[in-house]
Amino acid sequence: xxxxxxxxxxxxxxxxxxxxxxxxxxxxxxxxxxxxxxxxxxxxxxxxxxxxxxxxxxxxxxxxxxxxxxxxxxxxxxxxxxxxxxxxxxxxxxxxxxxxxxxxxxxxxxxxxxxxxxxxxxxxxxxxxxxxxxxxxxxxxxxxxxxxxxxxxxxxxxxxxxxxxxxxxxxxxxxxxxxxxxxxxxxxxxxxxxxxxxxxxxxxxxxxxxxxxxxxxxxxxxxxxxxxxxxxxxxxxxxxxxxxxxxxxxxxxxx
Numbered sequence: 001x002x003x004x005x006x007x008x009x010x011x012x013x014x015x016x017x018x019x020x021x022x023x024x025x026x027x028x029x030x031x032x033x034x035x036x037x038x039x040x041x042x043x044x045x046x047x048x049x050x051x052x053x054x055x056x057x058x059x060x061x062x063x064x065x066x067x068x069x070x071x072x073x074x075x076x077x078x079x080x081x082x083x084x085x086x087x088x089x090x091x092x093x094x095x096x097x098x099x100x101x102x103x104x105x106x107x108x109x110x111x112x113x114x115x116x117x118x119x120x121x122x123x124x125x126x127x128x129x130x131x132x133x134x135x136x137x138x139x140x141x142x143x144x145x146x147x148x149x150x151x152x153x154x155x156x157x158x159x160x161x162x163x164x165x166x167x168x169x170x171x172x173x174x175x176x177x178x179x180x181x182x183x184x185x186x187x188x189x190x191x192x193x194x195x196x197x198x199x200x201x202x203x204x205x206x207x208x209x210x211x212x213x214x215x216x217x218x219x220x221x222x223x224x225x226x227x228x229x230x231x232x233x234x235x236x237x238x239x240x241x242x243x244x245x246x247x248x249x250x251x252x253x254x255x
Contacts, residue, residue: 001033001034001038001060001064001152001153001156002060002063002064002067004032004033005064005067005068005071006115008094008114008115008118008119008122009032009091009094009095009098009114009118010028010032010068010071010145010148011071011075011078012087012090012091012094012118012121013028013032013091013095014071014072014075014141014145015075015078015079015082015084015087015088015091016084016087016088016091016092018091018186019072019141019144019145019147019148020144023199023202024148025144025147025148025151026151026199026202027186027199027201027202028148028151029147029148029149029150029151029152029154029155030151030152030155030202030205031179031182031183031186031201031205032098032148032152032183033064033148033149033151033152033153033155034151034152034155034156035102035179035183036102036172036175036176036179036180037102038152038155038156038159039159039166039170039172039175039176040172040176042057042156042159042160042163043159043163043166043167043170043172044172046160049163049164050160050161050163050164053160053163054157054160054161057153057156057157057160058153058157060153060156061149061150061153061156061157064149064152064153065146065149065150065153066146067149068145068146068148068149069142069143069145069146069149071145072141072142072144072145072146073141073142073145075141075145081126082122082125082126083125083126084125086121086124086125087121087122087124087125089121090117090118090120090121090124090125091118091121091187092187093117093121094114094117094118094121095183095184095186095187096184096187097111097112097113097114097117098114098183099180099181099183099184100180100184101114102176102179102180102183103176103177103180103181169213169214169215170212170213170214171212171213171214172212174208174211174212174214175208175209175212177208178204178205178207178208178209178211178212179205179208181204181208182201182202182204182205182208183201185200185201185204186201188200188201
């Protein structure tokens with residue numbers, strides 16, 4: 001959840017106007033800090049039940065919300081040394097790269113890492129003629145940055161609390177692919193290519209959640225349970241399992 005803060009994706013979105021309004025805050029919080037990677041980690045990788053998972057998510061959330069606010073505050077300093085129009089285009093490419101890696105790790109392997117794209121964007125758009133060290137005193141901007149992080153943390157907490165139920169009724173592969181499509185549509189809103197204030201990315205995410213709803217668990221039952229190795233021999237697993245991703249494995253899209 002904190003990777004977008006480290007690799008430059010979140011500051012890029014702030015500079016591109018991605019959190020300028022309530023819909024943008026929701027989109028960034030749900031698709032960048034939340035999304036399929038967060039769902040996969042909570043449902044498949046984190047140990048314990050909701051009581052053990054919630055404190056861990058809250059600990060991450062404190063860091064996430066705090067750093068998101070700090071990065072929003074220093075965004076004007078970054079903006080003063082960049083040609084923002086050029087950097088916005090690189091930010092869009094970063095989002096598309098993350099979306100591609102979310103949809104399929106095989107496709108993601110063919111694309112440069114998002115952090116590398118951010119670095120190239122900084123190099124291509126740097127303009128030192130108006131450089132200035134500025135810390136934003138716009139409390140609204142800082143609050144919007146922190147609010148985007150808070151949306152992601154709230155989403156993660158809801159997934160953790162509902163985890164035992166979600167494992168039985170959600171097809172994670174469908175949700176992963178749909179959330180990748182929704183994330184890929186986010187640049188359309190950033191560049192004003194969507195007419196009016198239509199939150200197309202959120203609409204696609206909502207449809208994804210609907211299509212991933214599998215109350216009978218038919219898709220999960222149709223998949224063979226992974227085998228466990230015992231002395232070099234594979235044996236069926238007796239415990240309940242939750243398969244994540246396709247045959248090429250699931251990987252957090254920022255890695």
